[in-house]
Amino acid sequence: MGxxxxxxxEQRTGAEGGRGRIPAIPGFAPGPHAADARTxxxxxxxxxxxAEGKALRDRVPRGAHDSLxxxxxxxxxxxxxxxSNAGRVPELTPIRVGRMAAGPFAFLRGSAALMAHDLAGTxxxxxxxxxxxxxxxxxxxxxxxARGSLVIDLNDFDETxxxxxxxxxxxxxxxxxxxxxxxxxxxHTCRAAAFDxxxxxxxxxxxxxxxxxxxAWNAIAxxxxxxxxxxxxLLGTLERVxxxxxxxxxxxxxxxxxxxxxxxNRHFVDxxxxxxxxxxxxxxxxxxxxxxxxxxxxxxLLPLLARYAVHDxxxxxxxxxxVGTRSYVVLLLDxxxxxxxxxxxxxxxxxxxxxxxxxFQAPDPGHEGRRVVLGQKRMQVVSDILLGWTTISERPxxxxxxxxxxxxxxxxxLAPGELDDYGRMTGALLARSHAHSADPRLIAGYCGKNEEFxxxxxxxxxxxxxxxxxxxxxxxxxxxxxxxxxxxGV
Numbered sequence: 037m038g039x040x041x042x043x044x045x046e047q048r049t050g051a052e053g054g055r056g057r058i059p060a061i062p063g064f065a066p067g068p069h070a071a072d073a074r075t076x077x078x079x080x081x082x083x084x085x086x087a088e089g090k091a092l093r094d095r096v097p098r099g100a101h102d103s104l105x106x107x108x109x110x111x112x113x114x115x116x117x118x119x120s121n122a123g124r125v126p127e128l129t130p131i132r133v134g135r136m137a138a139g140p141f142a143f144l145r146g147s148a149a150l151m152a153h154d155l156a157g158t159x160x161x162x163x164x165x166x167x168x169x170x171x172x173x174x175x176x177x178x179x180x181x182a183r184g185s186l187v188i189d190l191n192d193f194d195e196t197x198x199x200x201x202x203x204x205x206x207x208x209x210x211x212x213x214x215x216x217x218x219x220x221x222x223x224h225t226c227r228a229a230a231f232d233x234x235x236x237x238x239x240x241x242x243x244x245x246x247x248x249x250x251x252a253w254n255a256i257a258x259x260x261x262x263x264x265x266x267x268x269x270l271l272g273t274l275e276r277v278x279x280x281x282x283x284x285x286x287x288x289x290x291x292x293x294x295x296x297x298x299x300x301n302r303h304f305v306d307x308x309x310x311x312x313x314x315x316x317x318x319x320x321x322x323x324x325x326x327x328x329x330x331x332x333x334x335x336x337l338l339p340l341l342a343r344y345a346v347h348d349x350x351x352x353x354x355x356x357x358x359v360g361t362r363s364y365v366v367l368l369l370d371x372x373x374x375x376x377x378x379x380x381x382x383x384x385x386x387x388x389x390x391x392x393x394x395x396f397q398a399p400d401p402g403h404e405g406r407r408v409v410l411g412q413k414r415m416q417v418v419s420d421i422l423l424g425w426t427t428i429s430e431r432p433x434x435x436x437x438x439x440x441x442x443x444x445x446x447x448x449x450l451a452p453g454e455l456d457d458y459g460r461m462t463g464a465l466l467a468r469s470h471a472h473s474a475d476p477r478l479i480a481g482y483c484g485k486n487e488e489f490x491x492x493x494x495x496x497x498x499x500x501x502x503x504x505x506x507x508x509x510x511x512x513x514x515x516x517x518x519x520x521x522x523x524x525g526v
Contacts, residue, residue, distance in 0.1 A: 196407065219448050270458055
């Protein structure tokens, strides 16, 4: 569905073969010689990806994406939260519930599983991409590349899978409506932000479809992003976030989170309930897992890490949806005592897996940390060079730099005049990410030139934002009644 059949013609030799008789190579697109197969009765579409994308509109009209039909057996919000708490550290789940209960936007951020359940009943074209799985508006941000420059992109991949590209677009659009409402924007502004995000996604995909393949792969450099997305009203906010991100480093975190013992050795200092120094046995197990981690890195990076020694380990609570999963920070020091902090974060199976449409069922990744890391590398233009994975007590973990000049825009704190700019910027970034795994010509052919798709998804976004507010109200009532334990304000 939406794919081009790869044809492998017969190989010929000598004069019969002639110049240019190159067989199709697995992993490459079929060349011009594939047309020969049609004369032998072998099935081939003979159409371009753009034409195939347009043809998909007959089966899935673009206007159909406004629909939200909730299943009769849809679980209530509290049941979903309770189910998703299974396997987490029990004493931390009230913090997670408290953070989700803070507001509808926070609830959405922590309920990717519930939205996946709902999206399973919505129309999809069948075109697959490496998707974030949790592409809400707060999961975009700044981070440092290997040379210290700041990059802006998607930055959370816990739920990444190969799935319907539409799911990421709809989650982004709905999150913008909720963020705008929390910021006090009127309904017209909130819907416009969702509409503009989808329009920027569509226009960016059309741009990428017109470019040579290599140019499209590296298109829309970050310094061009504001102009491309017409996000000039956002410049001041981005500059402030960038300035803060430049100071958000391992050294700064270590300076605040560590102290020295009587012998002058640096160690983490408890800051409960968010940071807890690991006991000796626990710290030893975490540190030992770094040996396996090193085998997941490119060999050219091993001499770099060989110049650091492990000094301490702490358990650290992270995020909203991730609260209760096991996450550690590891303090490394070089020969001068300069710190590098690694985060070792538990990688659970993607919550999207039970809800993916037929044809998208993913094979066993072998290791959930590997799934997260490879999905991130497939979607980002530039990734953390120290991304890897490991196993601790038979649980899979991902490993990455902690605080490598990270910064983010809080979409719920934006001025109304900035919300649509932020929507256009994130929509463009999402298209760039999807185009690394899905042919942009196919998606661009489906989305087309007019605003039919934009309007449909914007309508869905408003409807789903209303649904999320109702779900949040259910959770908040359960917290007040004592049905579910919550620790608020942490």
